[in-house]
Amino acid sequence: MALSPGTMRIAILASGLGAGGAEQVIAQLAHHWCRDGCEVEVIAFDRPEDPVFHRLPEAVRLHRLGGASGFAGIAGRVAALRRVITERRPQVIVSFLTKNNLIAALATVGTGTRLICAERNNPERQGTHPLWNLLLRLLYRRADAVVCQTEAVRRCFPAAVADRLVTIPNPVPPPDVARAASEVKRFCAVGRLTHQKGFDLLVAAFAEVAARRSDWQLDIWGEGPERAALERQIADLGLEGRVELRGLSPRPRAWVAETGIFVLSSRYEGFPNVLGEAMSAGLPVIAADCDFGPADMVENGRSGVLVENEAPAALGRAMVALADDPAARLIMGAAAAQAMARFRPERILRQWDQVVARVAAEVRRDAGRRAGRDEGAPLTGAGAKR
Incomplete structure (x- = not known):
């Protein structure tokens, strides 16, 4: 299922744009959605001068927000992300990594932007602060979808979000570097x-x-x-x-x-x-x-x-x-x-399309319901006079 070209604005949230596995998947998604004709915005909590390890498409609008890490910086990151969301108004934001998911859940409140959280690790072993864990249990319920990489990770989540869980493994690109000779020791x-x-x-x-x-x-x-x-x-x-x-x-x-x-x-x-x-x-x-x-x-x-x-x-x-x-x-x-x-990218990335398309359809349904309520509402004030 391809997304609707020219009608979808998707934001992707990352900690940074370095050499990590999540960053590689983000780059693959950005290329894929740009090819499908979507507007793609990548938002990162790093500095403009930091290197980008995985090349992004030229069509991507890149926001590098910086900001302090940990509890001291969470309010600033939420505020900075909310400003971008309010200005750019993406239909969907896809957030990668646990702490970013919490920030995105807070920043999207009342904006109308739908939230897809991508959990990229073993949630039971990350050693986050107990307050983080409590907030995550509450705020993951705000997500419209939570993407896990394996069924085992999926089972780590509370039953309250079971209906929003989707399992999508990482795309594994075909080799672009020749392997060493077999005798290399x-x-x-x-x-x-x-x-x-x-x-x-x-x-x-x-x-x-x-x-x-x-x-x-x-x-x-x-x-x-x-x-x-x-x-x-x-x-x-x-x-x-x-x-x-x-x-x-x-x-x-x-x-x-x-x-x-x-x-x-x-x-x-x-x-x-x-x-x-x-x-x-x-x-x-x-x-x-x-x-x-x-x-x-x-x-x-x-x-x-x-x-x-x-x-x-x-x-x-x-x-x-x-x-x-x-x-x-x-x-x-x-x-x-x-x-x-x-795990070839062409198979895995289409699974992401299905999740985004489903969440985007909910945005359109909500807009239709709001329009219907507005049309059916009684006229008041000057507009009601004949």
Whole structure:
């Protein structure tokens, strides 16, 4: 179902426009809806000088609002977002990430703009403040739709919003970077350097690999607050020269060209984009069986290897086993690429169209009801005189 060209103005709300998975999906949606003839506005709580990692269409109107983070900045962000909504009057706003969803729920009150909230993570593991959690339970009821990435995430939501929940996995783009030759002996992990991503667990696992397989290296791509702690851990384990923190990838998926085996070590996820990208490129993958996402993407032993979550010893054993089996790497890589066909963007983005079209239809019905009430209302004042 294509949206009606020239009649739909859609706003998309993001924290920023960096290298994250949510930002990649936002860019794909922006391109898709612009191609369909919609007016697309992207609103971000970052600064105008911050880099944009995933290219946006030229037709997109971009609003970069800045603002302080946390509770101190929430009122300012709500006010800034409300000003944009009031000025631009989008029919629908699609908000990504939990805290932004709360801000959008507050900012849209009384504006007539419909709200679609996209939950991009495991809601049970994000450690938000108890007041946030209470507000979210109340304010998610204001959403016209809540998009979850997996059925498991969907089950985390209260029954009060069950009728608004929709499951749409992330679109996985086809490979645009040639994978490395199968004999490349480099493990690769990608993500923001945070506790969630479990890179400390991965470094601990690789210490066992390094002791047994002297020809394999580990690259970790990304930046974040855990960099200094990871550098200390690498030094303490004597892994300098074997583990490299590569920083941000110079362009999306550039790391594919240097990877022999992809590893996902996250403690929790929603639907890990980088795992899908690695599989789509035909890379053999090892993933922690965390809540949620990897088990929906990887068939253990066929299209990849799933290991116990937060278990460095098990992860290290799986890394050694796959490093020692080049035939299995080829077979699993081919199966991984086939498995990602069901997440091709042309299929997934049309599911988003259906949600937006349904919510937009409610806007039109409301407008029709208001017009009917106005036409049927008795005339008063000067207009009532004959």
